Amino acid sequence: MYFDTHTHLDDARFNADRTEIINKIYASGVTLAVNIGADMKSSRAGVLLAKEHPYIYAAVGIHPHDVENLTEQDMAELSLLAKEPKVVAIGEIGLDYYQNDVPRDMQKKWFRRQIELARALNLPYIVHDRDAHGDTMAVIQEVGYFRGVMHCFSGSVEMMQELVSLGFYISFAGPVTFKNGKKAKEVAACVPMERLLIETDSPYLTPEPYRGERNDSSMVRYVAKEIAELKNMKEEEVARITMENGRRFFAI
Numbered sequence: 302m303y304f305d306t307h308t309h310l311d312d313a314r315f316n317a318d319r320t321e322i323i324n325k326i327y328a329s330g331v332t333l334a335v336n337i338g339a340d341m342k343s344s345r346a347g348v349l350l351a352k353e354h355p356y357i358y359a360a361v362g363i364h365p366h367d368v369e370n371l372t373e374q375d376m377a378e379l380s381l382l383a384k385e386p387k388v389v390a391i392g393e394i395g396l397d398y399y400q401n402d403v404p405r406d407m408q409k410k411w412f413r414r415q416i417e418l419a420r421a422l423n424l425p426y427i428v429h430d431r432d433a434h435g436d437t438m439a440v441i442q443e444v445g446y447f448r449g450v451m452h453c454f455s456g457s458v459e460m461m462q463e464l465v466s467l468g469f470y471i472s473f474a475g476p477v478t479f480k481n482g483k484k485a486k487e488v489a490a491c492v493p494m495e496r497l498l499i500e501t502d503s504p505y506l507t508p509e510p511y512r513g514e515r516n517d518s519s520m521v522r523y524v525a526k527e528i529a530e531l532k533n534m535k536e537e538e539v540a541r542i543t544m545e546n547g548r549r550f551f552a553i
């Protein structure tokens with residue numbers, strides 16, 4: 302049984318067959334999944350999906366690509382959504398300096414504010430960090446609340462070790478299976494097993510051998526398989542431990 306800790310089931314790419322896919326995922330052995338918010342619309346949609354489906358939980362939050370028009374009123378609504386019974390985290394939040402027009406100061410401001418929201422509600426948070434490692438660490442240190450996970454981690458072994466020492470979890474998605482994913486493989490091989498999570502980030506980041514096709518949570522097994530090979534473990538063992546870790550992290 303697998304826990305996909307990061308998926309976007311509300312994404313428009315699932316509009317034609319969402320219920321079918323949700324049933325297929327569960328039948329494939331993925332018995333827990335967290336739908337991740339990226340803007341107000343997807344945060345609301347995630348809460349509804351979690352109400353409809355027993356094995357789906359939700360995180361609510363605003364992705365760095367979507368903070369430009371965020372208002373205090375939105376923050377107030379986000380805070381209300383976060384109090385819904387099956388909302389287990391704030392996310393995804395963070396910094397994205399890759400082809401992103403949103404000013405960096407604005408991204409940092411809302412990243413900080415959303416970590417503070419997580420702290421105020423006693424929830425963990427999910428970090429998106431793309432090409433922004435230094436500033437991501439700086440904001441996290443500045444706020445000083447460390448109940449977080451680095452989603453689809455792309456930093457160095459040193460950065461991973463620093464995060465783990467602060468109390469962070471480290472999560473891997475499809476890129477760890479890519480042939481050119483040397484750095485992610487190197488980090489995954491040495492993440493302490495008790496701090497590791499797995500995810501798909503579906504419909505994006507499809508793992509090998511299905512790279513290029515639409516991703517869904519049933520493919521989280523390929524991430525587990527790759528990590529098992531890197532750590533010289535059995536795939537079922539990786540599935541079992543990441544399930545336990547995910548339940549502990551999200552308090553499910």
Ligand code: NI
Nearest residue numbers: 307337393502
């Ligand atoms: Ni995502």
